[in-house]
Amino acid sequence: MSVSDLSSLGSPGGSHVRAVHDEFHGDLLEVSMGPHHPSTHGVFRMIVTLDGETIVKLKPVFGYLHRNHEKLGENTSYLGSMPYTDRLDYLSSMTNNWAYALAVEKLAGQPVPERAEYVRVILAELTRLLNHTCLAGFLMQDCGCSGTPLMYAFREREKILDLFESLSGSRMMCNYQRFGGCRVDPSADWLDGAKKLTDGYGAFLDEFETLLTGNEIIMARTQGVGRLSPALAISAGVTGPMLRATGVNYDLRKVDGYGVYPRFDFRVPLGDHGDVYDRYMIRVLEMRESIKILSQALAGIPAGPIMDPKAKLRGFRPKAGEAYGRIEGPKGEIGFFLISDGSPNPYRYRIRPPSFINLTILEDMCLGQTVADAVIILGSVDIVLGEVDR
Amino acid sequence: MSDQVTASTPPPPAVTDAERDELRRQGILLTSLQELYTWGNSHSVWPLNFGLACCAIEMIAASMARFDIARFGSEVFRPSPRQADLLIVSGTVTKKMAPQVIRLWNQMPEPKYCIAMGACAISGGPFKQGYNVLKGIDRFIPVDIYIPGCPPRPEALLHGLLELQKKIQGFKISGPDAPRHLRADLKCDCPVPEFGEHDLEPPANPEVWTAPTLVRSEKA
Numbered sequence: 001m002s003v004s005d006l007s008s009l010g011s012p013g014g015s016h017v018r019a020v021h022d023e024f025h026g027d028l029l030e031v032s033m034g035p036h037h038p039s040t041h042g043v044f045r046m047i048v049t050l051d052g053e054t055i056v057k058l059k060p061v062f063g064y065l066h067r068n069h070e071k072l073g074e075n076t077s078y079l080g081s082m083p084y085t086d087r088l089d090y091l092s093s094m095t096n097n098w099a100y101a102l103a104v105e106k107l108a109g110q111p112v113p114e115r116a117e118y119v120r121v122i123l124a125e126l127t128r129l130l131n132h133t134c135l136a137g138f139l140m141q142d143c144g145c146s147g148t149p150l151m152y153a154f155r156e157r158e159k160i161l162d163l164f165e166s167l168s169g170s171r172m173m174c175n176y177q178r179f180g181g182c183r184v185d186p187s188a189d190w191l192d193g194a195k196k197l198t199d200g201y202g203a204f205l206d207e208f209e210t211l212l213t214g215n216e217i218i219m220a221r222t223q224g225v226g227r228l229s230p231a232l233a234i235s236a237g238v239t240g241p242m243l244r245a246t247g248v249n250y251d252l253r254k255v256d257g258y259g260v261y262p263r264f265d266f267r268v269p270l271g272d273h274g275d276v277y278d279r280y281m282i283r284v285l286e287m288r289e290s291i292k293i294l295s296q297a298l299a300g301i302p303a304g305p306i307m308d309p310k311a312k313l314r315g316f317r318p319k320a321g322e323a324y325g326r327i328e329g330p331k332g333e334i335g336f337f338l339i340s341d342g343s344p345n346p347y348r349y350r351i352r353p354p355s356f357i358n359l360t361i362l363e364d365m366c367l368g369q370t371v372a373d374a375v376i377i378l379g380s381v382d383i384v385l386g387e388v389d390r
Numbered sequence: 391m392s393d394q395v396t397a398s399t400p401p402p403p404a405v406t407d408a409e410r411d412e413l414r415r416q417g418i419l420l421t422s423l424q425e426l427y428t429w430g431n432s433h434s435v436w437p438l439n440f441g442l443a444c445c446a447i448e449m450i451a452a453s454m455a456r457f458d459i460a461r462f463g464s465e466v467f468r469p470s471p472r473q474a475d476l477l478i479v480s481g482t483v484t485k486k487m488a489p490q491v492i493r494l495w496n497q498m499p500e501p502k503y504c505i506a507m508g509a510c511a512i513s514g515g516p517f518k519q520g521y522n523v524l525k526g527i528d529r530f531i532p533v534d535i536y537i538p539g540c541p542p543r544p545e546a547l548l549h550g551l552l553e554l555q556k557k558i559q560g561f562k563i564s565g566p567d568a569p570r571h572l573r574a575d576l577k578c579d580c581p582v583p584e585f586g587e588h589d590l591e592p593p594a595n596p597e598v599w600t601a602p603t604l605v606r607s608e609k610a
Contacts, residue, residue: 035487035490036440036471036490036494037469038439038469042441042442042443042446043441043442043443043487043490063484063486064484064486064487064490065442065443065481065482065484065487066484066486066522067443067482067484067517067520067522067523068517068519068520068521068522068523071520071521072517072519072520075519083516084516087443087444087516090443090444090447090541091447150450150454151454151455154450154451154454154455154456155454155455155456157451158451158454158456171448171543172444172447172448172541173444173540173541385443386443386444
């Protein structure tokens with residue numbers, strides 16, 4: 001049996017390790033990693049075929065967390081889907097909310113007050129800090145630094161979650177954005193708290209980088225591992241830090257200029273090699289840019305209403321039509337495509353999940369690497385299974 | 391010493407509580423084997439390192455510095471079910487995932503406990519209407535503690551763990567009231583369902599779950 005015939009050997013729910021005889025390559029070993037595996041960041045399964053320790057084939061298996069999100073969205077009112085978007089990418093609920101609100105606002109032609117736009121930017125950048133910090137912690141956990149970086153990351157995450165909780169009432173599932181604004185007006189105290197956190201975050205990043213960035217073991221473990229070429233990244237539709245780590249300058253905050261992002265001065269960090277180390281570095285640099293955006297937004301936030309007074313929440317029925325709203329989420333382009341037929345529910349509700357599309361090139365990055373590297377390559381893709389399987 | 395423990399394990403009649411206290415002050419500990427067993431058992435519950443969905447993030451947060459589950463003896467998250475005592479079902483169980491969860495439960499050695507964390511694990515939660523979501527993990531495996539919330543806060547998980555510890559401390563180690571793992575006539579395994587054409591086959595484990603019966607009021 002040749003290597004190309006191995007796809008017939010899937011072992012659905014069966015034995016976990018199986019030897020495959022191959023007269024040219026010796027014995028290949030098929031290992032099923034997941035759906036319960038400490039490295040898979042949830043319930044994701046990789047069927048890895050190994051020649052010794054080298055990966056010759058990798059088959060991802062999705063769907064262990066398929067929660068019928070899109071079907072539920074078509075049977076729920078527009079506003080009723082907002083809490084469900086929190087549970088897509090459960091580390092960054094605020095950006096999911098924003099992308100969905102943007103799509104519905106486009107559909108209904110609903111304007112958003114300036115103060116709400118600023119609040120959205122502040123919350124989105126806080127979410128980016130939260131997501132990238134947690135990702136760096138989890139990635140280092142995958143590399144084998146068991147505990148310490150993740151502890152630091154979660155210490156900072158709690159500070160951001162405290163802000164989210166005092167604003168929206170919930171730590172993780174904020175359900176905060178509305179069509180035409182935001183649900184509650186942040187108080188001056190809250191803005192002060194956000195400013196304090198922003199001012200202190202640079203010091204945390206310095207501490208974090210002292211621990212990790214120049215670390216010899218981490219450089220040896222991650223540099224040159226899981227390289228992705230810009231051409232492949234573009235043709236596969238990869239977005240977000242994954243794409244920018246390959247050196248492609250594509251950031252929706254600059255390209256689309258949605259919200260009030262054109263008013264802020266920030267740069268888009270780009271990588272060189274597209275390896276795991278670059279993907280880690282890009283996230284750290286993006287966090288530093290997020291701090292810049294945050295301090296500008298917190299300094300320039302205007303007074304005014306937080307909701308458009310004409311915005312209609314109950315009995316909301318947009319005219320027939322379709323709209324696609326997308327923003328630069330922490331993981332890439334998160335978009336919602338809606339078709340309305342004039343009824344209270346969307347006729348079609350489709351999500352473009354960034355981490356699912358970034359995951360499609362997992363095999364290309366893993367081929368020829370060792371099985372231990374597959375773990376950190378998967379970690380560097382930054383998947384959240386709620387979004388991958390929906 | 392709490393009232394509950396004293397009530398369940400009466401000291402020998404010759405020794406009163408006051409005398410026991412006096413002896414303890416002298417450096418002599420009088421206890422029963424049952425008390426010692428449940429004390430050790432309840433304070434070293436090792437959870438399985440197993441996350442399903444959103445609640446898993448709060449489970450990780452509970453094990454981090456701020457909430458510090460290590461205060462209650464449960465910081466040792468084991469990746470292998472063979473080394474774990476506690477299955478925290480942290481998130482939505484889909485019909486594709488349910489057989490794997492039950493297989494993990496069967497692989498855990500006794501004594502083992504199960505916490506259903508969050509609305510999804512209890513009943514399907516916000517995704518209950520979905521065609522692919524299991525409406526509660528208690529249809530297949532016995533659940534000790536239910537923690538409501540979407541997701542529950544880490545404090546809620548800690549509260550659930552404390553309730554579990556109380557439950558373990560109330561166990562008898564012999565007799566007809568002994569827990570499952572100390573009795574020869576009770577089975578520890580749950581049958582693993584198959585992913586059938588339309589639904590899981592069988593759709594529930596009748597030994598741990600029966601469909602609730604609809605009770606109508608007498609008013610005509």
